Amino acid sequence: MRQCVPTSVRTALIWLSLALSLASACRRERPAPSYSQRVAPILERRCIACHGSTPGRANVSPALDTPAAAQRVAKESLLAVERRQMPPWGADGSGACGRFVDAAWLDDREIDTLRRWARAGAPLGTEPEPAQKRPAEGSSPFAWLLEPAPGERRLDLKTEFTPGASSATRCFRGEVPPGGSWALGAVGLRSDPPLAVQQLQLYALSDRAQLAALQRLEDEDSEPGWSCQSGSRVEGSELIASWSWLNPLQRLPAGSTVRGGAGLPLLVQVRYNLAGAGVAEHGVRATAELVLRTATERAAWLRPLSISDLRLPPGQQRVERALEVTYSERSKLLGVVPQLHELGRSLLLERVRDGRRDCLASFPQWAPPQQQLLRYRSGVDLDPGDTLRLSCAFDTTRRGEEVLGGDQPEREQCRIFLYLGERD
Numbered sequence: 109m110r111q112c113v114p115t116s117v118r119t120a121l122i123w124l125s126l127a128l129s130l131a132s133a134c135r136r137e138r139p140a141p142s143y144s145q146r147v148a149p150i151l152e153r154r155c156i157a158c159h160g161s162t163p164g165r166a167n168v169s170p171a172l173d174t175p176a177a178a179q180r181v182a183k184e185s186l187l188a189v190e191r192r193q194m195p196p197w198g199a200d201g202s203g204a205c206g207r208f209v210d211a212a213w214l215d216d217r218e219i220d221t222l223r224r225w226a227r228a229g230a231p232l233g234t235e236p237e238p239a240q241k242r243p244a245e246g247s248s249p250f251a252w253l254l255e256p257a258p259g260e261r262r263l264d265l266k267t268e269f270t271p272g273a274s275s276a277t278r279c280f281r282g283e284v285p286p287g288g289s290w291a292l293g294a295v296g297l298r299s300d301p302p303l304a305v306q307q308l309q310l311y312a313l314s315d316r317a318q319l320a321a322l323q324r325l326e327d328e329d330s331e332p333g334w335s336c337q338s339g340s341r342v343e344g345s346e347l348i349a350s351w352s353w354l355n356p357l358q359r360l361p362a363g364s365t366v367r368g369g370a371g372l373p374l375l376v377q378v379r380y381n382l383a384g385a386g387v388a389e390h391g392v393r394a395t396a397e398l399v400l401r402t403a404t405e406r407a408a409w410l411r412p413l414s415i416s417d418l419r420l421p422p423g424q425q426r427v428e429r430a431l432e433v434t435y436s437e438r439s440k441l442l443g444v445v446p447q448l449h450e451l452g453r454s455l456l457l458e459r460v461r462d463g464r465r466d467c468l469a470s471f472p473q474w475a476p477p478q479q480q481l482l483r484y485r486s487g488v489d490l491d492p493g494d495t496l497r498l499s500c501a502f503d504t505t506r507r508g509e510e511v512l513g514g515d516q517p518e519r520e521q522c523r524i525f526l527y528l529g530e531r532d
Contacts, residue, residue: 141225142233143175150218151178154195155185158303158353168303168383175232182230186222189214191473197354198446198471198478205456205467208443209483210355256399260293261286263398265310269332270391271380279336280376281322282310282396285368291403292363295351299394303353307379307479308396310349311340312364313372318342322375338449338515340375347410347525348374350445351396352480353381360483362408362442362529366400379476407529408442413457413498414523418513422504426453429522430499432460439490443483443527444469449520450476451511453501457524459488460495469524481527489531498524 141147151159151172159172171177172185188194199205201213214222225231256262265282269275299305313319321342325334334341348364366374376396415431446455446469455471468488471478490496500522504511511520 140228140231141221142231143178143225144233146221147178147225148175150214150221154212154214154218179230179232182222182226186226189219189222193473195354196475196478198473198475199482200467200470200472205470206488207485209485212354256293257401259402261290261400263400265374265376265396265398266393267333267376267378267395268391268393269378269380271382275331275335276382277335277337277377277379278333279325279340280333280378281326282374282376284371284373285366285400287368289403290366290368290400291407292349292360292366292398293401294360294397294399295349295358296356296397297351297353297394298397299392301392304381304392305378305394306353306381307377308349308351308394309340309347309377310351310396310398311342311345311375311377312348312366313342313345313375314370315344316372318344319372322373336377337517338447338521340377341515342375345375347412347445349398350410350479350481350525352478354478355480355482358481360408363401363403364408364410365403408527410445410525410527412523412525413496414521415498415500415513418511418520418522420451420502420504420507420511420520422507422509422511424502424504427502427504428499429502430497431522432495432497435490435494435496436492437490438492438531439528440487440531441468441484441490441526442487442529443481445479445481445525445527446471446474447479447521447523447525448474448476448500448502449517451502451504451507451520452476452522453503455501455522455524456497456499458497458499459490460497461491461493465497483527487529490528496526498522 156173158168159170170181170184172181178185185194195212195214197212199208199211201208201211263283263285267280269278271278295308295310297305297308313322325341329335348366351358378394380392413431413433415429418429420427420429444457448455452474454474456467457469459466459468469482502520513519513521515521
């Protein structure tokens with residue numbers, strides 16, 4: 109017996125079948141993106157500053173600034189961005205653990221473009237190649253000139269050193285700030301060769317005893333400055349700025365206070381990129397560029413949150429440690445500076461309030477070059493009674509004895525600096 113289907117139902121089924129067929133056809137006929145049309149703009153915006161091979165570019169392998177070079181490593185590049193290893197931003201930039209200013213984080217659409225391009229065989233395309241911005245001879249995208257606004261002051265802290273395998277990090281005596289109380293308005297760095305410096309930390313002194321300790325460190329070292337792996341090695345010195353090549357020009361709406369009335373110099377800690385072109389042959393000239401603005405009160409400050417009694421068993425693929433503290437002030441969290449050593453694998457900062465746990469910052473694949481000030485797009489309110497939870501994971505398989513906490517190279521740390529400001 110033939111079963112009848114109402115006309116309205118048959119019509120709906122026909123339209124549904126037609127829609128599915130069209131959607132399937134569109135998916136099949138969706139052209140793969142070409143290098144010149146879709147891929148080159150992503151590489152120029154996200155990658156070429158480091159992976160370039162033209163004058164003034166930093167020659168970090170592999171080069172990606174020509175169609176043929178990018179095509180040769182299309183699959184490898186895709187794997188690196190899918191794993192979030194490149195760009196080497198470090199922090200989770202998805203928005204689940206805070207949203208940061210100038211995050212070097214490829215969005216899902218950009219990754220999808222690179223994925224479809226690589227899987228299609230990395231076609232170059234026939235469209236005209238977009239004009240790439242070529243820097244002038246001898247210049248660099250990392251050579252910043254900070255121009256002070258009215259009421260601001262420029263301060264340059266110059267260093268010169270030839271790093272080696274045992275001296276990848278070095279500390280130097282900087283200039284004395286001008287008299288009065290100032291707030292950092294911006295931090296940049298120029299280096300020759302370009303991209304020869306990965307990180308810059310600035311420390312302030314508060315008394316003459318620290319100046320004497322600085323002098324001893326200089327006297328004990330035959331080369332310019334003194335060796336320092338983590339921190340300045342001057343006890344009591346205060347971290348006031350943290351810069352990384354991942355964010356070449358750092359503007360600070362609420363800057364840490366710099367006081368010049370005592371005549372004490374700033375301290376400059378430089379972490380070198382030993383893979384940078386020409387570093388070993390010619391040494392590195394690096395200038396930290398600061399813009400200072402008048403400050404009548406402490407607008408912002410960096411406060412460490414750290415596991416002080418860190419002890420890690422040897423031979424473990426993953427060791428986790430955590431710290432919880434109850435916050436006692438009313439302030440706004442403007443940013444964070446994470447700090448782990450070579451054995452660190454991940455770092456997580458959370459706020460617990462009324463039983464709810466909110467992720468403030470996550471570094472799921474830690475690498476030391478990720479250390480820098482990461483500023484939130486909008487600050488996070490902290491209230492008295494909030495609990496801040498810091499947790500870190502380590503890999504101690506390469507160690508044969510217990511690993512202790514500390515600033516020395518052979519030790520470890522689980523620490524994050526909170527960049528705090530006042531709330532209205």
